[in-house]
Amino acid sequence: MAVYTTVDDTALNRFLTAYDIGEVLSFAGIAEGVENSNYLLRSTKAHFILTLYEKRVDAEDLPFFIELMTHLSAAGMNCPLPVAARDGQILHELAGRPCALFSFLDGTFSRFPNRAKCRALGASLAELHVKSQGVSRHRANALGPASWTPLLQSIGTDANILAEGMHATITTRLEQILQEWPTDLPHGIIHADLFPNNVLFVGDKLTGLIDFYFACEDILAYDIGICLNSWCFEADGSFNMTKSRALIRGYESVRRLSATEKQAIPVLAAGSAMRFFLTRLYDWAHTPKDALVSPKDPMEYWAILRFHQSVSGVSAYGLDLSSPNGEIQ
Amino acid sequence: MAVYTTVDDTALNRFLTAYDIGEVLSFAGIAEGVENSNYLLRSTKAHFILTLYEKRVDAEDLPFFIELMTHLSAAGMNCPLPVAARDGQILHELAGRPCALFSFLDGTFSRFPNRAKCRALGASLAELHVKSQGVSRHRANALGPASWTPLLQSIGTDANILAEGMHATITTRLEQILQEWPTDLPHGIIHADLFPNNVLFVGDKLTGLIDFYFACEDILAYDIGICLNSWCFEADGSFNMTKSRALIRGYESVRRLSATEKQAIPVLAAGSAMRFFLTRLYDWAHTPKDALVSPKDPMEYWAILRFHQSVSGVSAYGLDLSSPNGEIQ
Numbered sequence: 001m002a003v004y005t006t007v008d009d010t011a012l013n014r015f016l017t018a019y020d021i022g023e024v025l026s027f028a029g030i031a032e033g034v035e036n037s038n039y040l041l042r043s044t045k046a047h048f049i050l051t052l053y054e055k056r057v058d059a060e061d062l063p064f065f066i067e068l069m070t071h072l073s074a075a076g077m078n079c080p081l082p083v084a085a086r087d088g089q090i091l092h093e094l095a096g097r098p099c100a101l102f103s104f105l106d107g108t109f110s111r112f113p114n115r116a117k118c119r120a121l122g123a124s125l126a127e128l129h130v131k132s133q134g135v136s137r138h139r140a141n142a143l144g145p146a147s148w149t150p151l152l153q154s155i156g157t158d159a160n161i162l163a164e165g166m167h168a169t170i171t172t173r174l175e176q177i178l179q180e181w182p183t184d185l186p187h188g189i190i191h192a193d194l195f196p197n198n199v200l201f202v203g204d205k206l207t208g209l210i211d212f213y214f215a216c217e218d219i220l221a222y223d224i225g226i227c228l229n230s231w232c233f234e235a236d237g238s239f240n241m242t243k244s245r246a247l248i249r250g251y252e253s254v255r256r257l258s259a260t261e262k263q264a265i266p267v268l269a270a271g272s273a274m275r276f277f278l279t280r281l282y283d284w285a286h287t288p289k290d291a292l293v294s295p296k297d298p299m300e301y302w303a304i305l306r307f308h309q310s311v312s313g314v315s316a317y318g319l320d321l322s323s324p325n326g327e328i329q
Numbered sequence: 330m331a332v333y334t335t336v337d338d339t340a341l342n343r344f345l346t347a348y349d350i351g352e353v354l355s356f357a358g359i360a361e362g363v364e365n366s367n368y369l370l371r372s373t374k375a376h377f378i379l380t381l382y383e384k385r386v387d388a389e390d391l392p393f394f395i396e397l398m399t400h401l402s403a404a405g406m407n408c409p410l411p412v413a414a415r416d417g418q419i420l421h422e423l424a425g426r427p428c429a430l431f432s433f434l435d436g437t438f439s440r441f442p443n444r445a446k447c448r449a450l451g452a453s454l455a456e457l458h459v460k461s462q463g464v465s466r467h468r469a470n471a472l473g474p475a476s477w478t479p480l481l482q483s484i485g486t487d488a489n490i491l492a493e494g495m496h497a498t499i500t501t502r503l504e505q506i507l508q509e510w511p512t513d514l515p516h517g518i519i520h521a522d523l524f525p526n527n528v529l530f531v532g533d534k535l536t537g538l539i540d541f542y543f544a545c546e547d548i549l550a551y552d553i554g555i556c557l558n559s560w561c562f563e564a565d566g567s568f569n570m571t572k573s574r575a576l577i578r579g580y581e582s583v584r585r586l587s588a589t590e591k592q593a594i595p596v597l598a599a600g601s602a603m604r605f606f607l608t609r610l611y612d613w614a615h616t617p618k619d620a621l622v623s624p625k626d627p628m629e630y631w632a633i634l635r636f637h638q639s640v641s642g643v644s645a646y647g648l649d650l651s652s653p654n655g656e657i658q
Contacts, residue, residue, distance in 0.1 A: 008440040025435045025531060028369060029360035031332040040357060040369065042435075106354045106371075111337040202354060 005037045005052045005095045015094045018085040019101065021045050032197075035213055037097070040104070047104035049080060052097040057213055059098050064137040065212050066090050066100060068189065075131040077124070078105060078200075078208045105208030107200025118231050118243040120206040121199055122250025125191070125227060128209065129220045130255050132189035141192065141216040143275055145181055148174055151278045158285040162299065170277075173309065177271050182219065182264045190223035191215055195230040221261040224251060225269035228317065229276070229304050237303050245318025262319050266308050269317075273305035332358035334366045334381045334424050344423045347414040348430065350374050361526075364542055366426070369433070376433035378409060381426040386542055388427050393466040394541050395419050395429060397518065404460040406453070407434060407529075407537045434537030436529025447560050447572040449535040450528055451579025454520070454556060457538065458549045459584050461518035470521065470545040472604055474510055477503055480607045487614040491628065499607075502638065506600050511548065511593040519552035520544055524559040550590040553580060554598035557646065558605070558633050566632050574647025591648050595637050598646075602634035 007015075012027060022044035030038050037052040053062065066082050070090075073081040080102035082090040090100050110117055141147075152159070152170060159167040191198075193214035200208035224247070232243040251257070280298035287295045314321060336344075341356060351373035359367050366381040382391060395411050399419075402410040409431035411419040419429050439446060470476075481488070481499060488496040520527075522543035529537035553576070561572040580586070609627035616624045643650060 009437055010440065012437075023531065024437055026433075026529075027437045030369070031358035031360050040359070104355075108338055108341070108353055108356045111339065200355075202352065 004054050005097050007039065007050075007052070007095050011095055015092070018087065018092065019083070020086055021048065021083070021101075041101070048083065049102045049104050050094075050099060051102065052094060052099045054097065061139055061213075062091055062098060062100075064135075064139045065215060067137050068132060068135050068215055069102070069212055071135050072128065072131055073103075077127060077131055078206065079212070080105060080208075080210060105200055105210065107202050107207035109197045109200055111196060112235060113196050113199075113201075113231055113243075114204070115243050115246045116204040117199075117201055117206070119246040119250035120201075120204065121194070121227060121231060122224075122247040122252075123254050124199070124206055124209055124250075125194060125223055126251040126254035128191055129188050129223065135189060139216045141190075141218040143192070143214070143279065144216070144218055145178060145271060145275075148271075148274060148278055149178070151282060155278070155282055155285055159281060161285060162281070162302075173305065174274060176309070177267060177274055180267045181271065182260070182267065185219045185221055185261055185264060186258075187217060188220050189215060190218050190220060190226075192218065192223065192226065194223065194227055219264075219268065220255075221257065221264060222268045222272060224248065224257075225265065225272035226276075228265075228269050229272050229301070233304060233307075237300075239307055239316075241316065241318045248317065248319060259321055262314050262321060265314055265317055265319065266311055270305055270308035273301050273308060277301035277305055332360070332366045332368070333383050334426050336368065336379075336381070336424050340424055344421070347416065347421065348412070349415055350377065350412070350430075370430070377412065378431045378433050379423075379428060380431065381423060381428045383426065390468055390542075391420055391427060391429075393464075393468045394544060396466050397461060397464050397544055398431070398541055400464050401457065401460055401538075402432075406456055406460055407535065408541070409434060409537075409539060434529055434539065436531050436536035438526045438529055440525060441564060442525050442528075442530075442560055442572075443533070444572050444575045445533040446528075446530055446535070448575040448579035449530075449533065450523070450556060450560060451553075451576040451581075452583050453528070453535055453538055453579075454523060454552060455580040455583035457520055458517050458552065464518060468545045470519075470547040472521070472543070472608065473545075473547055474507060474600060474604075477507070477600075477603060477607055480611060484607070484611055484614055488610060490614060491610070491631075502634065503603060505638070506596060506603055509596045510600065511589070511596065514548045514550055514590055514593060515587075516546060517549050518544060519547050519549060519555075521547065521552065521555065523552065523556055548593075548597065549584075550586065550593060551597045551601060553577065553586075554594065554601035555605075557594075557598050558601050558630070562633060562636075566629075568636055568645075570645065570647045577646065577648060588650055591643050591650060594643055594646055594648065595640055599634055599637035602630050602637060606630035606634055 016024065024043055026042045028040050030040050032038055035056045036054050039050040041048040041050050053059065069079055070082050072079045083101040083103060084090050085092060092099055152174060157167050159170055191212065193211060198209065198211040199206065227247060228244055231247060232240050234240055277298050280296050280301060283295040284298050345353065353372055355371045357369050359369050361367055364385045365383050368379040370377040370379050382388065398408050399411050401408045412430040412432060413419050414421060421428055481503060486496050488499055520541065522540060527538065527540040528535065556576060557573055560576060561569050563569055606627050609625050609630060612624040613627050
C-alpha cells in the first residue's frame with residue numbers, strides 16, 4: 001500500500017497536455033496496489049486512474065495487459081478501460097516510469113464477500129475466460145506450477161522458520177500436487193489474482209474487476225481454484241461450501257465446466273494454495289524484521305492447502321458431478 | 330504519506346449508517362497527510378474526505394479544529410466543512426480512532442506556486458485571520474517560540490551531524506531571534522502550516538485551504554512568515570521577491586498590516602524558519618537510517634533562516650513602509 005513515485009503538478013500538467021480529458025479538478029495518490037503507484041485523477045470530463053508501473057512489473061508485459069483490458073472493456077466487461085492520448089497511444093512515460101491512464105470504476109471491495117457476491121464473482125470470472133478469447137498477445141504464467149519447485153529451492157531451509165521439518169513437508173506436498181497436476185484441461189487467459197480486493201461492488205452488484213497485472217495463460221479452472229481460496233474461507237479458517245457452490249454456479253451460468261475440469265478442482269485449488277503459500281513464505285523469509293510493511297502470514301495458505309488435500313471429492317465444494325448442471329448425467 | 334489505519338467494508342458500512350450521505354460508490358485511502366489517515370469517499374450524494382486521527386494528534390484539540398473549520402466554512406471560506414451525522418455530532422469513532430467526515434474540495438496543489446497563486450494565498454491567509462475571530466475555543470501554539478529552546482536542548486549535540494559546531498551556531502542564532510521577538514503584535518488564530526501542499530487550486534483560482542491540525546493562537550504576521558518561507562523560495566534556494574510582494578499585497582487586500590507588523594516580518598520569518606529547521610532536525614536525528622520514509626532535509630530551512638537574518642530591512646520582501654499601502658506615509 002504505497003505511492004512509490006511522486007508526480008508533481010508541473011509534471012502532471014505537462015503530461016496531460018497529450019490527452020483530451022479537460023481540466024484537472026483533483027489528483028491524489030491512493031494507497032492501493034503493492035506493485036505500482038496509482039493516482040486518482042478527476043477532471044472536468046471524468047474520473048480516471050493514472051498508473052505508474054514500478055520495477056516489479058516487466059515493461060515488456062505491458063502491451064499484453066493493455067490489450068487484455070481494452071479487449072474486455074470492448075466486450076462489455078466492467079474493467080478499467082485504457083485511455084488513449086491524442087496520439088492514439090495508451091502507454092506513455094511520466095516521472096521516469098511507464099504509465100497509462102484508465103477509466104475509473106465505481107465500487108468498493110468486501111473483505112468477506114457474501115454468497116451473492118461470490119455468485120457474481122463466479123459469473124464475471126467465466127465471462128473473463130470467455131471474452132478474453134481473441135486477445136492476440138501472449139503471456140506465460142511466470143508463477144505457474146513449473147516455477148514452484150525452483151521457488152521452494154530458493155527458500156531452502158529458511159522454510160523451517162515456520163516449523164521444524166517444514167521444508168521436507170512442503171517438498172512432499174508439492175511433489176504430490178505436481179504428480180496429480182492435470183495436463184488436458186482447457187487453457188486460456190486467466191486473471192490469476194482475483195482476490196476480493198480486486199473486485200468492486202456497489203451493494204451486491206459487481207461493478208469492476210481490477211489489477212490485471214498477473215493475468216497470463218494457464219488452465220482456466222485454475223483461476224476458480226484461486227478464487228475458491230480467496231473468497232470462500234472465513235476469517236476463522238473454515239471453508240464455506242455455500243459460498244463455494246454459489247461461486248461455481250455463477251461461473252457455470254456463463255461457461256459450463258466439463259466433468260474433467262470439475263474433478264480437477266481439488267488439485268487445482270491445492271496448487272493455487274501452494275503458489276500463494278510459497279510466494280508469501282519467500283516474502284516472509286526475505287523481509288527485514290523491522291520493516292514498516294509486514295508480509296502476509298504464509299500459514300493462512302498452508303491451512304487452505306491442507307484442506308484441499310484432505311477432501312474426499314468435489315462434493316466438498318458443493319459440486320455434484322451427477323447434477324443436471326454437470327456433463328455426466 | 331500513508332494510511333495508518335485500515336477500514337474494511339463492514340466497519341465502513343456500519344459507520345455510515347449514522348450519516349445521511351446516500352450509498353457508497355468508492356472508497357480509497359489516499360497517500361496524503363503525515364499525521365492522520367485520510368480516505369476519499371464518494372457517495373451517490375457527494376465527495377467526502379474521511380479522516381481518522383492518529384496518535385500524533387491530541388484528541389483534546391479536535392473540538393477546536395472542528396469548530397474552526399465549521400466557522401470558516403460558514404463564513405464562506407474554501408475549507409473542509411465538517412459533516413455532522415444524523416445525531417448532530419461531528420466527531421465519531423471508527424476502527425478505534427476518533428474520526429470525522431468532511432466535504433471534499435476540488436483542486437490540486439502546486440509545488441512551486443506562481444505569482445498569481447501567491448497573491449491568492451496571501452488574500453486567503455488574511456481572510457482566515459479575519460474570519461476566525463469569533464471562534465470560542467482556544468489552542469496555544471505548542472510549537473511556538475517558547476518551545477524552541479527546549480526542542481534544541483532535546484536535540485543536543487546530535488545537531489553536529491549537520492556540521493561541526495552546529496549546535497553552538499544554532500544556539501546563537503536562536504538567542505538572537507528570541508531577543509528580537511515582538512511582543513506587541515496582533516494575535517489571533519493562525520493556520521501555522523500553510524505550505525503549498527495545503528492549498529488547492531484549479532488553474533490559478535484558489536479552491537481550498539486544508540490540514541488545519543497545527544492551527545493555534547499566535548502572532549498573525551507570524552503566519553505570513555511561514556508562508557513567505559514555503560511559497561517564495563525557488564528550487565535553487567533563491568528568494569523570489571516578486572512572489573513575496575504578491576503574497577503580501579494579496580494579504581493586505583483583505584487585512585492591512587500595521588507598520589510595526591511589517592517591520593517585524595524579518596524576525597518572524599526567521600523564527601518560522603527556525604521552528605521548521607528544528608522540527609526537521611529532530612526528525613532527521615531520530616529517524617533510523619534504513620527507514621522507508623526519509624525525513625526532510627533540515628538544511629533547506631537553515632538556508633532560509635540565514636537569508637532572513639541577512640536582510641537589511643523589509644524592502645527585501647518587496648515591502649515599502651512609505652508606500653500608499655503602508656501605515657506610515
